[in-house]
Amino acid sequence: MADVIHRDYRLIPIIDRFGINFGFGNKTIEEVCFDYQLDTSFFLAIINSYHNPNYFPQLELQSFSTELIIQYLSNTHAYYLDEKMPEIQGYISQMQLCVIDKNVQNIKLIDDFLKGYEEELRKHLQKEDNNVFPYIMALEQAFETRKCSEELIQQIKTTPIETYERNHDNVEEKLSDLKNLILKFLTPVSCKAICQRLLTELFRLESDLENHTRIEENVLVPKVKLLEQQIIETLS
Amino acid sequence: MNNERKPIAIIAAQHFIYRLGIKTITGVIGVDLDVYEASSFLEIKEYLTNQSCDFIIIDEHILEADKNDLQSLKLLCPQCKYLVFCDSLNSRCEHPHAIHPTDSQKKTLEKLQKFFFEPEEDNESQDPTTDILSEREIEVLKKIALGYANKEIADLLYISINTVITHRKNITEKLGIKTIAGLTVFAIMNNFIKPDDVKH
Structure with missing residues (x-):
C-alpha cells in the first residue's frame, strides 16, 4: 500500500x-x-x-454494486464540501489579510466568486445525495427483490436518469474561470506562498472533480439506464 | 517657483542609526536631498500637515498596526512617493517601492535608484487587459458583465446578434473565462464597470 x-x-x-x-x-x-x-x-x-x-476500467467498474459506487461518490462529495472548499476558502481569507490598495477589492471579488461557486457545487452535490442517489438505491432494491412500487415505475417514466444527465451542469466551468482570474489577471500579491497553495488546490480540485464526473457519467449513469430498462421490461 | 530647490525627503525610522544609514545611501546613489528626519509616525503626520514633501522613506516598524496608515499619509501628501523598508513579508511589502529583508545590497540600491529617478508608473499602463481585448470587445464585455442578454447587447450597440456572439466567443477565448460571473469579476477588476452597476 x-x-x-x-x-x-x-x-x-x-x-x-x-x-x-x-x-x-x-x-x-x-x-x-x-x-x-x-x-x-x-x-x-x-x-x-x-x-x-x-x-478507465468502465466495464470493470460497472460490474461493482451500485451501492458501492454510490457510497464512494457520497464520500467524495463530503470530501469536497467539508474539507476541500473550507481549505480553499481559508487561503482566500489569508490573502485578504495581506493585500492593499486595489487588491483589497480584487480579493473580495474573488472571495464572492468562490462563494457563488461553492453554493452551486453544494446544490449540485446535495441534489445528487438527496434525490439522485436514493432513486438509484430504490431501483437496485426493486430489481433485487423483484418488487417495484407504482411510484417508482412512474418516476422511471417521468424523470429517468437521462433527465438528470441532461441537468448535469458543468460545475467545472467556474472553477476554471477562477484559476484564470488569479493566474492571468490578479495584480501580484505579496503573500505569494499562499497564492501558490490556493492555485495548486484549485488545480487539484479540478482534476479530482473531472475524475468524479467521469465515474458518474461513464459508470453510474449507464448502469442506472440499464437498471431502469430491466425494471420496466420485467416488473411493470 | 524656485526650480532649483532640492527635493525634500522625510526619512522616518525610530533609531538614528537607521536614519543615518538611509541618508548615507541616498548620498551614495547621488541624490541631493533636503532631509527631514522623523522618529515616529506622528512626527511625519505633523510635518505633512504643515508642508509637503517629495519623498517619504519609512521603516516599517514606525507604521502603526492598522494597515491603512500608509493610505492616511497618502491623503496628506498625495503627490509624494513612498518607499517602505520591510522586515517581513506582509501587506505593506506589496507596495511598489518596498525594500525586502531578502533584497541584496545591489538590489536595494537598484530599487532606491528607481525610486528617486524613475517617474511613477501609471498603473493603467501596465494593465495586461487593454492589449488583450479590442475596444469593441470591451464594450461587449461591459454589457455582458452588467447582465444584458445577447439580443439586448445587439440593440444597445447597433450590431447584429451574430456579431455579439462572435465577440463573446473571442472574449472567452482570449481571457479563458467562460461564465458570466467570471466575466463580471474580470470587468470590475479592470474598472470597466463599477460593482454597484451590476444588476441582480
Missing part, C-alpha cells in the same frame, strides 16, 4: 475517502482492504482511474 502512495502522492486523499488511515506498515493492498472490509478490485479500479485518466 505504501508503494502506491510513493508512486503517486495524489492518491493520498483518495485512500482517505475509503477510510484508510496511515500506519499500514508493509501491508499489501489486499491486506489493507481486508482490514477495512473493502472490495479490493473496486479500490484498485478507483485508484487506477485517478492515477491514469487513460486507464
Whole structure:
C-alpha cells in the first residue's frame, strides 16, 4: 500500500475517502482492504482511474454494486464540501489579510466568486445525495427483490436518469474561470506562498472533480439506464 | 517657483542609526536631498500637515498596526512617493517601492535608484487587459458583465446578434473565462464597470 502512495502522492486523499488511515506498515493492498472490509478490485479500479485518466476500467467498474459506487461518490462529495472548499476558502481569507490598495477589492471579488461557486457545487452535490442517489438505491432494491412500487415505475417514466444527465451542469466551468482570474489577471500579491497553495488546490480540485464526473457519467449513469430498462421490461 | 530647490525627503525610522544609514545611501546613489528626519509616525503626520514633501522613506516598524496608515499619509501628501523598508513579508511589502529583508545590497540600491529617478508608473499602463481585448470587445464585455442578454447587447450597440456572439466567443477565448460571473469579476477588476452597476 505504501508503494502506491510513493508512486503517486495524489492518491493520498483518495485512500482517505475509503477510510484508510496511515500506519499500514508493509501491508499489501489486499491486506489493507481486508482490514477495512473493502472490495479490493473496486479500490484498485478507483485508484487506477485517478492515477491514469487513460486507464478507465468502465466495464470493470460497472460490474461493482451500485451501492458501492454510490457510497464512494457520497464520500467524495463530503470530501469536497467539508474539507476541500473550507481549505480553499481559508487561503482566500489569508490573502485578504495581506493585500492593499486595489487588491483589497480584487480579493473580495474573488472571495464572492468562490462563494457563488461553492453554493452551486453544494446544490449540485446535495441534489445528487438527496434525490439522485436514493432513486438509484430504490431501483437496485426493486430489481433485487423483484418488487417495484407504482411510484417508482412512474418516476422511471417521468424523470429517468437521462433527465438528470441532461441537468448535469458543468460545475467545472467556474472553477476554471477562477484559476484564470488569479493566474492571468490578479495584480501580484505579496503573500505569494499562499497564492501558490490556493492555485495548486484549485488545480487539484479540478482534476479530482473531472475524475468524479467521469465515474458518474461513464459508470453510474449507464448502469442506472440499464437498471431502469430491466425494471420496466420485467416488473411493470 | 524656485526650480532649483532640492527635493525634500522625510526619512522616518525610530533609531538614528537607521536614519543615518538611509541618508548615507541616498548620498551614495547621488541624490541631493533636503532631509527631514522623523522618529515616529506622528512626527511625519505633523510635518505633512504643515508642508509637503517629495519623498517619504519609512521603516516599517514606525507604521502603526492598522494597515491603512500608509493610505492616511497618502491623503496628506498625495503627490509624494513612498518607499517602505520591510522586515517581513506582509501587506505593506506589496507596495511598489518596498525594500525586502531578502533584497541584496545591489538590489536595494537598484530599487532606491528607481525610486528617486524613475517617474511613477501609471498603473493603467501596465494593465495586461487593454492589449488583450479590442475596444469593441470591451464594450461587449461591459454589457455582458452588467447582465444584458445577447439580443439586448445587439440593440444597445447597433450590431447584429451574430456579431455579439462572435465577440463573446473571442472574449472567452482570449481571457479563458467562460461564465458570466467570471466575466463580471474580470470587468470590475479592470474598472470597466463599477460593482454597484451590476444588476441582480
